[in-house]
Amino acid sequence: MKIVGLVSSFREGAMLQTAIESLRHLDAIVVFEGPVEQNADASGSASVIPTRVGNLQVSQTHGVWPADAAKRTAMVEWCRSRKWLQGEEVWGLWLDGD
Numbered sequence: 001m002k003i004v005g006l007v008s009s010f011r012e013g014a015m016l017q018t019a020i021e022s023l024r025h026l027d028a029i030v031v032f033e034g035p036v037e038q039n040a041d042a043s044g045s046a047s048v049i050p051t052r053v054g055n056l057q058v059s060q061t062h063g064v065w066p067a068d069a070a071k072r073t074a075m076v077e078w079c080r081s082r083k084w085l086q087g088e089e090v091w092g093l094w095l096d097g098d
Contacts, residue, residue: 005029009097011044
């Protein structure tokens with residue numbers, strides 16, 4: 001069984017780094033950074049996304065999604081497309097950047 005940290009964020013500043021670091025004991029971490037539901041002009045500091053946490057590389061995907069559900073579906077599809085996760089039982093831990 002593998003557990004993947006699925007982080008949704010957009011302009012979370014340094015708070016995002018703390019959230020990501022809380023996932024250090026999982027098997028993988030992916031951050032989907034970008035706006036949903038047309039909130040591209042939302043204020044906030046640029047997200048601080050570390051490239052590594054402990055021994056884990058932090059994967060990143062940047063984009064714009066029409067709704068939060070679409071962003072979360074993209075996270076599930078990211079997991080399904082990873083060859084190293086195929087054939088495994090995979091659990092996701094949803095975590096918003098804030």
